[in-house]
Amino acid sequence: EVQLLESGGGLVQPGGSLRLSCVASGFTFANYAMSWVRQAPGKGLEWVSTISDSGVNTYYADSVKGRFTISRDNSKNTLYLQMNSLRAEDTAVYYCAKWGGRSGYFDFWGQGTLVTLSS
Amino acid sequence: EIVMTQSPATLSVSPGERATLSCRASQSVSSNLAWYQQKPGQAPRLLIYAASTRATGIPARFSGSGSGTEFTLTISSLQSEDFAVYYCQQYNNWPPLTFGGGTKVEIK
Numbered sequence: 109e110v111q112l113l114e115s116g117g118g119l120v121q122p123g124g125s126l127r128l129s130c131v132a133s134g135f136t137f138a139n140y141a142m143s144w145v146r147q148a149p150g151k152g153l154e155w156v157s158t159i160s161d162s163g164v165n166t167y168y169a170d171s172v173k174g175r176f177t178i179s180r181d182n183s184k185n186t187l188y189l190q191m192n193s194l195r196a197e198d199t200a201v202y203y204c205a206k207w208g209g210r211s212g213y214f215d216f217w218g219q220g221t222l223v224t225l226s227s
Numbered sequence: 228e229i230v231m232t233q234s235p236a237t238l239s240v241s242p243g244e245r246a247t248l249s250c251r252a253s254q255s256v257s258s259n260l261a262w263y264q265q266k267p268g269q270a271p272r273l274l275i276y277a278a279s280t281r282a283t284g285i286p287a288r289f290s291g292s293g294s295g296t297e298f299t300l301t302i303s304s305l306q307s308e309d310f311a312v313y314y315c316q317q318y319n320n321w322p323p324l325t326f327g328g329g330t331k332v333e334i335k
Contacts, residue, residue: 170323203270212321215273
């Protein structure tokens with residue numbers, strides 16, 4: 109059974125930093141690209157970032173480029189999102205999502221971790 | 228960036244009736260389109276990929292159609308557990324991967 113378990117969310121001040129983690133199980137983690145998708149309170153889904161299976165290639169939404177860094181440790185089956193220079197508009201539930209094959213849709217999602225920006 | 232537009236924003240349907248949800252892309256995405264279902268407090272769940280292929284374990288009452296810029300998700304006979312928000316997503320041309328704004332299916 110595929111499982112994705114996020115952690116690391118919390119309350120942080122604007123300008124602060126946070127690192128999210130997502131531990132994967134139930135599939136060969138190193139064979140799949142992974143993404144982070146976020147959802148602001150009461151809003152829709154927004155793609156944040158994707159990392160290739162090897163970790164060599166990374167992609168970002170313009171809204172987070174230069175502030176967020178996606179990475180992975182295939183030996184630990186873990187995906188990360190380092191978030192710096194956080195802004196109020198980054199408040200959201202952050203989901204870790206597994207790619208379906210080599211396509212860009214998401215066949216499994218974690219339960220999400222809430223990041224709240226507040227001064 | 229490909230903009231995905233879903234309509235209607237809210238759909239009121241009685242249990243047992245058919246629901247038809249629309250998704251339009253600002254440019255062709257071929258058949259590289261997925262549909263997700265999200266219930267309150269839960270993560271999204273993949274329903275359909277490649278425009279018309281049901282994901283594993285998805286009931287046959289869910290069907291997807293379309294290609295290019297116009298897509299439809301049909302729920303043939305709504306069950307109580309189907310009342311949720313539905314999102315479409317294109318993965319033909321990225322970054323960015325883009326989602327529609329969602330359609331909420333509510334009980335009439």
